[in-house]
Amino acid sequence: MCPFIETIRVEQGVLLHIDYHNQRMNDTRSAFWPNAKPLDLNHFLLPPTAEGVMKCRVVYSDVIEEVSYTPYSIRPVRSLRIVCSDTINYTYKSTDREALNQLYEQRDTKDDVLIIKNGYITDTSIANVALFDGTHWFTPKHPLLEGTQRAQLLQKGIIQEKEIMLEELFSFSQMTIFNAMIPFQSLVLDVNSAFISY
Template identity: 50%
Template sequence: MCRFIETIQVRDGKLQNLAHHNRRMNETRQAVFGIADQLDILDYTGDCPESGFYKCRVVYGREVCEVAFSAYTMRTVRSLRLVGSDTIDYRYKSMDRKELEALYALRGNQDDVLIVRNNLLTDTSIANVALEKEGVWYTPRTPLLKGTKRALLLEQGVLTECDIPSDEISSYSHIALFNAMIDFQSLVLEINRDTVIRI
């Protein structure tokens, strides 16, 4: 049964950050199915587009079930609404996004939601986040999903993990949204009452 996905950025025929995608896929298979053997996404992507910017969507369960490529356009995000859920669990990149979609539906006139769990910032509905203070970028220690781009940026020392209480967001100057398809600092909002809205 296919239950999980990896979304991979493809630039001019090369799958980006593949090591972290493979690691997360195999860690998920181990945790959910108890399968220790290692799969390599590269073995399933023979028809990879050779030029341009694409999204590769890998669907898997015990094995890889489907691989598809499509053109990618970044969603416009200029404002966020803080919404809370202390019970949401999205530790694995599941195809079941019902909880995320329910929270996204609470965005009102804003473009996306910034999800608060146990009074701490986590992610938006589509991306990990980092907040800037005095030139340092901090990312929530307990995101909903430990993204592959987040893992790479932490490994490179670009980001620092810390707990970010929702009532301290105004002490930061900017918020960056990023994921496998959205490069770090390509989507940055200044934090003010027009861009980050409280319920």
């Protein structure tokens, strides 16, 4: 079994949304190691106080295996290619990204891929998505991975869950791509332009 990971945004030495990372990590550990006692990442992490944004990467199984910190900057995503896979499964944030990487390799000249499963929009290869209808932001009800920022945005009512079929994509005006490292609405694409293509 491959280890699992949590990727945590660090700003000026402060770990962001750590409670959500703790929850997901312990949910994963209880699914694979039912007898494992919950862990608190706060007891294992001591991020550097450098200015700017750092990425904290935690590799774990039933125990914390590795912690690393690296400087981070957002990789621009201006275009997406739609790819389909009805067998892709990334329910748990694992170090095994082979299936996602294979889909990412199909991006051609685009920056990333938008993954369709059983006719429904899910995620990109690295992030959750939300679509704007002019009034509300909707995120796919069944993403490949339930991200920590996604959980927070849902809890705050900033986004809403919705089953979104591929055929409905162009009824939305904008798409935002987000994860623990990419803040909500920091990457926004115009759906009705040439950004997203088949």
